[in-house]
Amino acid sequence: MSLREIIILPDKQLRLVSKPVEKVTPDIRQLVDDMFQTMYDAPGIGLAAIQVAQPLRVITMDLAKPDAEGGETRREPRVFINPEIIARSDELSVYEEGCLSIPEYYEEVERPARVRVRFIDLDGKLREEDAEGLYATCIQHEIDHLNGVLFIDYLSKLKRDRVMKKFTKAAKRGGE
Ligand code: GNR
Ligand code: NI
Numbered sequence: 001m002s003l004r005e006i007i008i009l010p011d012k013q014l015r016l017v018s019k020p021v022e023k024v025t026p027d028i029r030q031l032v033d034d035m036f037q038t039m040y041d042a043p044g045i046g047l048a049a050i051q052v053a054q055p056l057r058v059i060t061m062d063l064a065k066p067d068a069e070g071g072e073t074r075r076e077p078r079v080f081i082n083p084e085i086i087a088r089s090d091e092l093s094v095y096e097e098g099c100l101s102i103p104e105y106y107e108e109v110e111r112p113a114r115v116r117v118r119f120i121d122l123d124g125k126l127r128e129e130d131a132e133g134l135y136a137t138c139i140q141h142e143i144d145h146l147n148g149v150l151f152i153d154y155l156s157k158l159k160r161d162r163v164m165k166k167f168t169k170a171a172k173r174g175g176e
Helices: 026-041 133-146 157-172
Strands: 046-048 058-061 078-088 092-099 102-112 114-120 126-132
Touching (some): 026 046, 026 058, 058 133, 078 133, 102 133, 126 133
Antiparallel strands (some): 046 058, 078 114
């Protein structure tokens, strides 16, 4: 396992449309292992492969919350390969979203409250799941990454331009 570098706005790779995985090879398993390590280290609740500069339709996620006693968090790792949203609720819900590729910026985004997602798991098995709450928000945020879409695309042009400008300036100064 190794940590990979998370690419940050305004890196143009974030706008790429990722390619489907044809077969779950050892290289894909290695990528998934590295994505989990990178996601837990960040820390984040989800990660799309393009965020570590791999334009492949692979997502890792772990929505487990630390327990009240402050004990060890049980990990609930989930992997989605070639995920597709096959149904969406008419009902919408609002969550304050953040993105590891747009660090320390948070805004409310409205999305369908529930979705049904079809994907391939690490064993190459086709699966379907219903998602609601944070799971629904996160899977939509991650599938957007696979299509080169970022959560700032749902904000007003004014807000998006402000964020782009801030991160473009920061990149010119050399990161910070
Ligand atoms: O860690 C993350 N938290 C989060 C919070 C609300 C909605 C979406 C997310 S995903 C984000 C990690 C990330 O950038 N995934 O692409
Ligand atoms: Ni993100």
